[in-house]
Amino acid sequence: xxxxxxxxxxxxxxxxxxxxxxxxxxxxxxxxxxxxxxxxxxxxxxxxxxxxxxxxxxxxxxxxxxxxxxxxxxxxxxxxxxxxxxxxxxxxxxxxxxxxxxxxxxxxxxxxxxxxxxxxxxxxxxxxxxxxxxxxxxxxxxxxxxxxxxxxxxxxxxxxxxxxxxxxxxxxxxxxxxxxxxxxxxxxxxxxxxxxxxxxxxxxxxxxxxxxxxxxxxxxxxxxxxxxxxxxxxxxxxxxxxxxxxxxxxxxxxxxxxxxxxxxxxxxxxxxxxxxxxxxxxxxxxxxxxxxxxxxxxxxxxxxxxxxxxxxxxxxxxxxxxxxxxxxxxxxxxxxxxxxxxxxxxxxxxxxxxxxxxxxxxxxxxxxxxxxxxxxxxxxxxxxxxxxxxxxxxxxxxxx
Amino acid sequence: xxxxxxxxxxxxxxxxxxxxxxxxxxxxxxxxxxxxxxxxxxxxxxxxxxxxxxxxxxxxxxxxxxxxxxxxxxxxxxxxxxxxxxxxxxxxxxxxxxxxxxxxxxxxxxxxxxxxxxxxxxxxxxxxxxxxxxxxxxxxxxxxxxxxxxxxxxxxxxxxxxxxxxxxxxxxxxxxxxxxxxxxxxxxxxxxxxxxxxxxxxxxxxxxxxxxxxxxxxxxxxxxxxxxxxxxxxxxxxxxxxxxxxxxxxxxxxxxxxxxxxxxxxxxxxxxxxxxxxxxxxxxxxxxxxxxxxxxxxxxxxxxxxxxxxxxxxxxxxxxxxxxxxxxxxxxxxxxxxxxxxxxxxxxxxxxxxxxxxxxxxxxxxxxxxxxxxxxxxxxxxxxxxxxxxxxxxxxxxxxxxxxxxxxxxxxxxxxxxxxxxxxxxxxxxxxxxxxxxxxxxxxxxxxxxxxxxxxxxxxxxxxxxxxxxxxxxxxxxxxxxxxxxxxx
Numbered sequence: 001x002x003x004x005x006x007x008x009x010x011x012x013x014x015x016x017x018x019x020x021x022x023x024x025x026x027x028x029x030x031x032x033x034x035x036x037x038x039x040x041x042x043x044x045x046x047x048x049x050x051x052x053x054x055x056x057x058x059x060x061x062x063x064x065x066x067x068x069x070x071x072x073x074x075x076x077x078x079x080x081x082x083x084x085x086x087x088x089x090x091x092x093x094x095x096x097x098x099x100x101x102x103x104x105x106x107x108x109x110x111x112x113x114x115x116x117x118x119x120x121x122x123x124x125x126x127x128x129x130x131x132x133x134x135x136x137x138x139x140x141x142x143x144x145x146x147x148x149x150x151x152x153x154x155x156x157x158x159x160x161x162x163x164x165x166x167x168x169x170x171x172x173x174x175x176x177x178x179x180x181x182x183x184x185x186x187x188x189x190x191x192x193x194x195x196x197x198x199x200x201x202x203x204x205x206x207x208x209x210x211x212x213x214x215x216x217x218x219x220x221x222x223x224x225x226x227x228x229x230x231x232x233x234x235x236x237x238x239x240x241x242x243x244x245x246x247x248x249x250x251x252x253x254x255x256x257x258x259x260x261x262x263x264x265x266x267x268x269x270x271x272x273x274x275x276x277x278x279x280x281x282x283x284x285x286x287x288x289x290x291x292x293x294x295x296x297x298x299x300x301x302x303x304x305x306x307x308x309x310x311x312x313x314x315x316x317x318x319x320x321x322x323x324x325x326x327x328x329x330x331x332x333x334x335x336x337x338x339x340x341x342x343x344x345x346x347x348x349x350x351x352x353x354x355x356x357x358x359x360x361x362x363x364x365x366x367x368x369x370x371x372x373x374x375x376x377x378x379x380x381x382x383x384x385x386x387x388x389x390x391x392x393x394x395x396x397x398x399x400x
Numbered sequence: 401x402x403x404x405x406x407x408x409x410x411x412x413x414x415x416x417x418x419x420x421x422x423x424x425x426x427x428x429x430x431x432x433x434x435x436x437x438x439x440x441x442x443x444x445x446x447x448x449x450x451x452x453x454x455x456x457x458x459x460x461x462x463x464x465x466x467x468x469x470x471x472x473x474x475x476x477x478x479x480x481x482x483x484x485x486x487x488x489x490x491x492x493x494x495x496x497x498x499x500x501x502x503x504x505x506x507x508x509x510x511x512x513x514x515x516x517x518x519x520x521x522x523x524x525x526x527x528x529x530x531x532x533x534x535x536x537x538x539x540x541x542x543x544x545x546x547x548x549x550x551x552x553x554x555x556x557x558x559x560x561x562x563x564x565x566x567x568x569x570x571x572x573x574x575x576x577x578x579x580x581x582x583x584x585x586x587x588x589x590x591x592x593x594x595x596x597x598x599x600x601x602x603x604x605x606x607x608x609x610x611x612x613x614x615x616x617x618x619x620x621x622x623x624x625x626x627x628x629x630x631x632x633x634x635x636x637x638x639x640x641x642x643x644x645x646x647x648x649x650x651x652x653x654x655x656x657x658x659x660x661x662x663x664x665x666x667x668x669x670x671x672x673x674x675x676x677x678x679x680x681x682x683x684x685x686x687x688x689x690x691x692x693x694x695x696x697x698x699x700x701x702x703x704x705x706x707x708x709x710x711x712x713x714x715x716x717x718x719x720x721x722x723x724x725x726x727x728x729x730x731x732x733x734x735x736x737x738x739x740x741x742x743x744x745x746x747x748x749x750x751x752x753x754x755x756x757x758x759x760x761x762x763x764x765x766x767x768x769x770x771x772x773x774x775x776x777x778x779x780x781x782x783x784x785x786x787x788x789x790x791x792x793x794x795x796x797x798x799x800x801x802x803x804x805x806x807x808x809x810x811x812x813x814x815x816x817x818x819x820x821x822x823x824x825x826x827x828x829x830x831x832x833x834x835x836x837x838x839x840x841x842x843x844x845x846x847x848x849x850x851x852x853x854x855x856x857x858x859x860x861x862x863x864x865x866x867x868x869x870x871x872x873x874x875x876x877x878x879x880x881x882x883x884x885x886x887x888x889x
Contacts, residue, residue: 121745122745123744123745123746125746128746128749133754133756133757134754134757134782136751136753136865136874137753137754137757137758137761137765137864137874137876138761138764138765138839138864138876138877139840140826140828140840140841140842141749141865142819142828142840143816143818143819145814145816145818146814146815146816146818146826146828147814149814149816150812150813150814150829150830151812152814153810153812153813153829153853154811154812154853156853157852157853157854202817203817203825204816204817204818205814205815205816205817205818206814206815206816206825206848208814251788252780252788253788253790255838255840256778256779256780256781256784256787256788256838257788257838258779258832258837258838262811262812262830263812386830
């Protein structure tokens, strides 16, 4: 049986650009912004990096394909640069590759960087994806808000919840994230909002309104990882190490059997179970101190709290309305504003989640610093509820 | 050998455009059309065309796709065939998931093409052969603020023609070909050019049409007085009554042309009226059908005792009751491509169809045929070599499993305003089929409030996308609420 990743790899340094409508910055500029911060944080030079993984989702906007855009933008010393792409979970995928490279002993220090330049499309929302030659011939020309909004219709049907009650709960999700994002100088959306504003906003995809949808942002985030031993040798203290790193990818069960009820994300439950086991966590509701979940839409965050076994099944609405996930709640969720307000530059988002967990564990989160969290969890979801990639990582302080 | 009609079906689109709404929008320009601003005309949804309406009418008279659909041929009659070179009747055959040995033929060129197709088919029906499906369908475009815009409607009809279990036998037929150009549409054009109505009436219809009808009656050995029902579709007011008088047909035999409720649906209109008449006709009734267009075509039918044994799935009466009034005139223009609405950048998406891919997956895409694993019973769409099974993926165990006519319901859904869609909001969701199978599908003929999780849905064959760059229509299936035949407004 595999021994898992727990405590084998530490974060040496991280960086994150300001997210938002970065009309001023090219994707290369955004990469440099995150990379230089990570290098300075790690206290190393470029020639100490052995290999790099590069996450970016869109081909038509941004930098195109392959590893060269990052190799050239960052003037990396002719090291291997591999582009990875796994929908919105690509950032976590880059981290996973870099972490595994270090854990294998093939690399001492590896770089994971994600970038997305979404605001060069000329319109709001995500760019239209290319999906091959078969899918367009039968699949609806579906957009993300409607794909995720379907969780709401199935969740309502399953738990017998009326539209108004669900709308109120998911409104609280967004109000909470806006309150958090207002305290984050790198966040895209920094204005607090009220429940009334959320409920009265125009509908984007029934029942989701404008404020139920996350920001569409430009941005980049970077992580340098190494072994705890090398980190210590480089003078680092209070190390943050990976406790778990799990990915689950749909195999068609959701669509090709009639067993899935459409109200939750199956892969999230699988990845969560594996991650808790890898990290040695038995009571996640008690042990997870904070989390960054993939709140592309408010309903996604709501069902995810159940998929991660923090809220009991059917109990998310009560927990949300009780403030369980608020900044002063038991398990603060999206303390940096989340995708909702920090923003969602797709290829960077998984690394941005990790960045916040890292800052919090290091006590460097400024105004939004939490008390003394032991474990931080990131949940990075790519695709749509019916077929997706779900990546979950757990990080915490290193005792070794 | 007796040959004739062995089955019949109809289709009328759900939308019924208020003529008053059309007139109100155009009255500043064409006040003279006020007299025609009464009642409603049927209006095809944006995702319907001649082919999809023909498929709907055909399904109205066929058993479910997962049961036997033995047909020896498909004939499609229309003056608005979507393709000049791609067998339109072949698209219908593919949507009906018919065996490849079926023959297929497009019949076009005149407004009497529907009856021409019937006569042509019955002339070659052979004993012992499976029936031939004749569908007649038109989606005609007319210029804004024209009389045609108010007179036309959209719809289709389908007959099964054969020699066994005949519901109405053809006693005789007659054809007259006269190059009388009352209206025309050059190839590549969308809209008819029409000559003066008085000339058409006096010099055309009243001289040509009765001749064909009289000849058919003569061949059948019948007089006009013996005709129980006279079907003569024309948008010329009072014309069918006048021709009836010329033929000495009693006035009460003239079948209502449904101008108030449907409009003139073009090539399919005569057959459509016939499908509406048959369920109420008595056995032994004599029906004279007459169609005009560059000559005239006539058929004399006599119903049989078997007529009472047949009922279409919905029939014309059912479709008529299923309508919903449309009061937005700009919707009609936009659906027919006559009003360019702002699509936004999301409307710029390329809709190129990989024809290689279409061919590989033709039964899945055109016929909505999934794959059912013979070991686990799980149903996959599209079909795949490996089936899903929690105990391990089974290889090459799937057999074709038609889904188009199986009961289904909504598992989850949404309706969004973000993507470019010709009829927002864009509804879609997961559809679960009774007996297995799940497809994320577009919904059509829906308005906000029509659906929720659990709503029973049925499948309809529709236009999925139109590739405006290469002028190619992509078809697929959509889900629509199973609706009782009640009129909703």
